[in-house]
Amino acid sequence: MSRRVIRRTARGDSRPTHIEEQLSSGLARVWEIDEVVAAERTAYQDVLIARTAHGMTLFCNHERQSSELTxxxxxxxxxxxxxxxxxxxxxxxxxxxxxxxxxxxxxxxxxxxxxxxxxxxxxxxxxxxxxxxxxxxxxxxxxxxxxxxxxxxxxxxxxxxxxxxxxxxxxxxxxxxxxxxxxxxxxxxxxxxxxxxxxxxxxxxxxxxxxxxxxxxxxxxxxxxxxxxxxxxxxxxxxxxxxxxxxxxxxxxxxxxxxxxxxxxxxxxxxxxxxxxxxxxxxxxxxxxxxxxxxxxxxxxxxx
CATH class of the missing domain: 3.40.50.150 (Vaccinia Virus protein VP39)
Structure with a gap:
């Protein structure tokens, strides 16, 4: 099972400020979240839509699926x-x-x-x-x-x-x-x-x-x-x-x-x-x- 981490704000806000996306064993990239637009656990997966440096970005189960930039x-x-x-x-x-x-x-x-x-x-x-x-x-x-x-x-x-x-x-x-x-x-x-x-x-x-x-x-x-x-x-x-x-x-x-x-x-x-x-x-x-x-x-x- 891959390890994925969502970092929370220091003030206890439940919305993430960063997402750590594991790329392979022992290696991850961290996305800075400028604004959480939508965050929901559907019947099948965790869905997050957020503004990042790549524009509006879709994450499913904490993995980037697509972004406005690319x-x-x-x-x-x-x-x-x-x-x-x-x-x-x-x-x-x-x-x-x-x-x-x-x-x-x-x-x-x-x-x-x-x-x-x-x-x-x-x-x-x-x-x-x-x-x-x-x-x-x-x-x-x-x-x-x-x-x-x-x-x-x-x-x-x-x-x-x-x-x-x-x-x-x-x-x-x-x-x-x-x-x-x-x-x-x-x-x-x-x-x-x-x-x-x-x-x-x-x-x-x-x-x-x-x-x-x-x-x-x-x-x-x-x-x-x-x-x-x-x-x-x-x-x-x-x-x-x-x-x-x-x-x-x-x-x-x-x-x-x-x-x-x-x-x-x-x-x-x-x-x-x-x-x-x-x-x-x-x-x-x-x-x-x-x-x-x-x-x-x-x-x-x-x-x-």
Whole structure:
């Protein structure tokens, strides 16, 4: 179990002045909290929305999920690689991503129908109310009722996937945007990182469809969960594509239902006609973003 600390004010105020976020064993970073905007224990997690040096910032279970300063870098990494590798972008399934930015990106990239699933309604509501990016409160109200383009479901992701499979529905892109996998832990979201769930998602894909998941950090001292995720994707899909945004210091893995012998060329070609112009991904970056670091390659090779 990782150790996370919230420091309280000296006067006994219950609102935190700092959050200590553990990055790995023996190493943490401390966030200064300028103002607590919302703090609540939902049915699933501790949610804190606060003003920090990075602007409005979302923390779940005391871990930074997104911030006003860098959220677009993160969310482009969460969706654009999949949009560039998928055969089409008409039907998109999003699991997690409480802020709603991934749904917006999907629509901007030409999606005609998006199903968004999040188990924590209260977290989604808090994000819509307080974050200056992603869903508005009106968006949540409309999408929960269902529009021609977006259906928002407050359910368990695995249950929805089972239902969609039973209904023989298929998608061009499936996005997994969940809190980090916690190895050797019984956290309920961990099961959505396992190979069985990836196989269920693969069954939902169109022939040229893809699954993308946030996968962790490439830093040598912090890459264990990334290595596990990359290996599972390699074992489950015809092709697994690594994609790292160094400006966010984070990695995503894309599983392609069809063999993709040259993902760089495929992504560079699709980028030319993508309806949305990314702010942090261009043709030159794609080349570097898809190269696994040497240490990560060595770690993955030990799993084979």
């Amino acid at each position: 959220q677009l870098i993160y969310h482009e990494g969460q969706f654009i690689p999949a949009a560039l590798l998928a055969g089409q972008r008409k039907r998109v399934l999003v699991i997690g991503s409480s802020e709603g930015v991934v749904v917006q990106l999907a629509l901007w990239c030409g999606a005609e129908h998006v199903v968004h699933v999040d188990i924590d309604r209260r977290c989604v509501d808090l994000c819509a109310e307080h974050l200056p990016y992603g869903y508005s409160r009106r968006d949540v109200e409309r999408y929960e009722k269902g529009t021609d383009t977006v259906q928002l479901l407050f359910e368990d992701g695995s249950a929805v996937v089972e239902r969609l499979r039973a209904e023989n529905q298929h998608f061009d892109i499936v996005v997994i945007d969940l809190p980090d996998e916690e190895l050797n832990s019984d956290q309920q979201h961990n099961r959505l990182y396992q190979r069985k769930f990836l196989e269920d998602l693969r069954d939902l894909l169109e022939p040229n469809g893809v699954v993308i998941s946030q996968a962790g950090c490439a830093s040598f001292w912090r890459n264990q969960t990334l290595a596990h995720t990359y290996q599972r994707f390699s074992d489950t899909f015809s092709s697994a594509v690594y994609f790292e945004l160094t400006e966010q210091d984070w990695v995503w893995v894309v599983g392609c239902n069809a063999a993709t012998p040259d993902p760089v060329v495929t992504m560079q070609h699709t980028l030319k006609t993508l309806p949305y112009t990314p702010h942090f991904i261009d043709s030159n970056l794609i080349v570097a973003a898809t190269v696994l670091p040497v240490g990560l390659r060595r770690r993955v090779s030990t799993y084979n």
